[in-house]
Amino acid sequence: MPTVAAMSTAEFHRLRQIIYDRSGIHFPDAKKYVLESRLSQRLGELEIENYSQYADLLSIGPYQAEEFQEMFNRITINETSFFRNVPQLEYFERETLPAILEKRRGVKRLRIWSAACSSGEEPFTLAILVHRTLGIRLADWKIEILGTDISEKALNVATEGAYTSYSIRGTPETVLHRYFRKQGETYTIDPVVRSMVAFEVMNLKDKMAARRHGVWDIIFCRNVLIYFDDAGKTQVLRTLAEQMAPDGRLFLGHSESVRGLNVPIVQLQAAQAFAYEHAPKGVKG
Ligand SMILES: C[S@@+](CC[C@H](N)C(=O)[O-])C[C@H]1O[C@@H](n2cnc3c(N)ncnc32)[C@H](O)[C@@H]1O
Structure with a gap:
């Protein structure tokens, strides 16, 4: 697996806009590390070296819809329980x-x-x-x-x-x-x-x-x-x-x-x- 380069601020802004446009989920500045930690393994699996390439993948190409699904599986917070509240x-x-x-x-x-x-x-x-x-x-x-x-x-x-x-x-x-x-x-x-x-x-x-x-x-x-x-x-x-x-x-x-x-x-x-x-x-x- 290639080493994944750290997410730059520009890459973070681009990715969070893509995520927001698609789902409404908003990653504030303070949550950059969360997005990075949740996606780094996925980039490794795809043998992608940086987040710009990943943003490109989400923006163009035939596997876009599947990759969005894969990404939401990783970036969503699914905390819940029976009889909550x-x-x-x-x-x-x-x-x-x-x-x-x-x-x-x-x-x-x-x-x-x-x-x-x-x-x-x-x-x-x-x-x-x-x-x-x-x-x-x-x-x-x-x-x-x-x-x-x-x-x-x-x-x-x-x-x-x-x-x-x-x-x-x-x-x-x-x-x-x-x-x-x-x-x-x-x-x-x-x-x-x-x-x-x-x-x-x-x-x-x-x-x-x-x-x-x-x-x-x-x-x-x-x-x-x-x-x-x-x-x-x-x-x-x-x-x-x-x-x-x-x-x-x-x-x-x-x-x-x-x-x-x-x-x-x-x-x-x-x-x-x-x-x-x-x-x-x-x-x-
Ligand atoms: C914290 S859980 C809440 C689960 C449950 N409603 C509860 O209160 O226990 C939030 C859920 O919202 C989902 N979610 C986030 N953005 C969404 C969207 N745009 N459309 C549908 N579900 C979304 C996440 O995948 C996650 O499972």
Whole structure:
């Protein structure tokens, strides 16, 4: 393998612009070392000696799309876990879910999108909550839960549905007993819950891809907008608002805010919920 030359500031600026344009992920100046450390091995594998050549590869050539996928597999931060942010999930289970099930009682169809779901812990958590709320009534309902992410590598873990103890660290004991099978150090999700969730690679910047799936009753998009700048956040939040049912709910991460952004959603007055609904006409978030 050739030695990879250190990333120059100019190369960093060029690469981060390419990444931003494609995905909305913004690498601030202070994160240059992160980008470099995450990509250096890839350059070695490709026998590329410097980051300018790598930027060229992403800009032109027949393997561009595959290389973007390879790159996003490496540069994204996929930190997640089952039952992440319990107070928010309690709000979802106690308030949002019963209310939306009541509203959909006639059609018996519920659609949930976990956008930027990483390795699947979030949509599986939501599936568990729906499963235990509906109980035997589940058979009468058409429940669609979709987990999407830009990282194919993360979604491969999700598709397997097999996790380490790190992923289940915040999971209540009762849930572990009911919804997981433990074999050695591996926790495998219950097959019924597994079958409730579909996964698909999707870039949140890709409005058309989001539109193809129609409108969702519930959208979770947690802990991804922290990697976007205001323009990127605004773009994604507008897409999510467009894809949310008129009476739908959007859940964001606890450190994510829409304050100051020109987006057509407003936060619900419920502590710890980080839940949003469509803004009344003429009001912005
Ligand atoms: C920190 S994880 C959050 C996972 C989960 N939502 C949670 O809160 O536990 C952030 C995820 O966002 C994904 N991501 C980053 N940029 C994205 C984009 N433009 N489109 C879709 N997913 C993206 C990453 O691949 C990563 O898996």
